[in-house]
Amino acid sequence: MNRRHHLLTLAASTLVLAAGSAQAQDTVKIGVLLPMTGQSASTGKQIAAAIALFQAQNGKKAGGKNVEVIIKDDAGVADNTRRLAQELVVNDKVVALAGFGLTPLALATAPIATQSKTPMVVMAAATSSITEASPFITRTSFTLPQAAVGMGEWAPKNGIKKVVSLVADYGPGNDAEKYFTDRIQLNGGQVLEKLRTPLRSPDFAPVLQKVRDAKPDALFVFLPSGQGAQFMKQFGERGLDKAGIRLIGTGDITDDDQLNDMGDVALGVVTTHHYSASHNSPMNKKFVADFQAANKFRPNFMAVGGWDGMRLIYNALNTTKGAGGEALLAAMKGQIFESPRGQVLIDGQTREIVQDIHTRKVEKKDGQLWNVEFDVQKAVKDPGKVK
Ligand code: VNL
Numbered sequence: 600m601n602r603r604h605h606l607l608t609l610a611a612s613t614l615v616l617a618a619g620s621a622q623a624q625d626t627v628k629i630g631v632l633l634p635m636t637g638q639s640a641s642t643g644k645q646i647a648a649a650i651a652l653f654q655a656q657n658g659k660k661a662g663g664k665n666v667e668v669i670i671k672d673d674a675g676v677a678d679n680t681r682r683l684a685q686e687l688v689v690n691d692k693v694v695a696l697a698g699f700g701l702t703p704l705a706l707a708t709a710p711i712a713t714q715s716k717t718p719m720v721v722m723a724a725a726t727s728s729i730t731e732a733s734p735f736i737t738r739t740s741f742t743l744p745q746a747a748v749g750m751g752e753w754a755p756k757n758g759i760k761k762v763v764s765l766v767a768d769y770g771p772g773n774d775a776e777k778y779f780t781d782r783i784q785l786n787g788g789q790v791l792e793k794l795r796t797p798l799r800s801p802d803f804a805p806v807l808q809k810v811r812d813a814k815p816d817a818l819f820v821f822l823p824s825g826q827g828a829q830f831m832k833q834f835g836e837r838g839l840d841k842a843g844i845r846l847i848g849t850g851d852i853t854d855d856d857q858l859n860d861m862g863d864v865a866l867g868v869v870t871t872h873h874y875s876a877s878h879n880s881p882m883n884k885k886f887v888a889d890f891q892a893a894n895k896f897r898p899n900f901m902a903v904g905g906w907d908g909m910r911l912i913y914n915a916l917n918t919t920k921g922a923g924g925e926a927l928l929a930a931m932k933g934q935i936f937e938s939p940r941g942q943v944l945i946d947g948q949t950r951e952i953v954q955d956i957h958t959r960k961v962e963k964k965d966g967q968l969w970n971v972e973f974d975v976q977k978a979v980k981d982p983g984k985v986k
Pocket residue numbers: 639642700701702703723724725726770771822823824825851
């Protein structure tokens with residue numbers, strides 16, 4: 600009786616083991632690092648929702664394997680991102696790393712991608728140099744030079760000659776400031792002052808006073824996603840709009856995640872960016888409708904970066920039949936596909952996204968605020984790579 604019981608137990612546990620290894624062979628894991636808490640939590644929320652939507656629409660299989668997504672909260676702290684990425688590579692044997700809500704988080708993880716030969720898909724962070732930090736990095740978000748150059752073209756042709764710039768004082772802010780000012784100066788404009796605010800807990804009051812005193816035609820702004828509403832409120836409260844100072848910037852400032860709550864101060868703000876939730880294409884209409892049905896909030900450019908990042912990984916897994924490493928990376932290079940933002944290409948040389956940049960104006964339609972696109976530069980490569 601005892602012996603029989605023992606044998607049965609043994610047989611049962613062997614079955615469990617066999618099932619476990621069959622599952623392991625049939626499953627590929629994607630490790631996603633996101634700020635689900637902390638100052639950039641809205642970016643984590645948007646991308647996590649987009650990943651869930653992508654899998655709901657496209658299934659949880661690619662390249663003949665089950666695709667398991669593991670999301671880890673790094674709280675926007677680079678040491679966490681690096682440690683969690685290391686664990687995902689070593690313990691979970693993920694086939695790709697993805698996410699990266701802020702530039703320092705992506706840069707901290709780049710050496711892990713290189714050493715472990717794990718493709719790393721940057722879905723959010725947008726400093727130009729990120730893709731140069733590891734040959735295993737590809738990007739489905741955008742770069743600040745890509746977005747900012749468009750405004751350096753538009754502003755001086757639309758009566759804006761004297762500007763003050765205001766950027767968050769880190770990688771993407773440096774890029775936005777440099778590429779915007781270089782381009783507007785090339786087009787005969789003038790940058791009166793270059794102002795910066797800290798990435799963490801910025802106080803906009805002192806810089807807004809400086810802007811008021813400088814009396815520019817417009818203030819050009821880059822702030823990371825999540826800071827736009829607070830900035831816009833103070834811009835209005837200090838009466839800069841009433842003083843006739845126009846607000847322009849990259850589309851991070853009129854982020855679709857917050858735009859609808861910004862109120863009338865946002866009306867008429869012109870920005871250049873790669874994605875607006877009001878982009879007029881059948882694919883985007885379906886994307887926005889499905890996303891809103893699942894989440895009760897509007898997708899922003901971070902959501903699209905996440906959704907397209909999943910598309911990039913699924914397509915590549917289909918090509919490699921689930922294999923990872925250099926084969927998976929190679930299958931990511933050169934991909935062309937239609938995104939909710941329009942057609943995109945992953946440049947095979949730079950591993951950087953090539954995409955349309957739209958000029959948009961905030962307008963009210965049916966009681967809601969939207970970034971309404973009215974002009975486009977087609978297939979813009981990252982100007983940061985053209986040396
Ligand atoms: C970055 C760039 C982050 C643009 C953002 O929002 C953004 C970055 C969190 O590279 O850190 O809108």
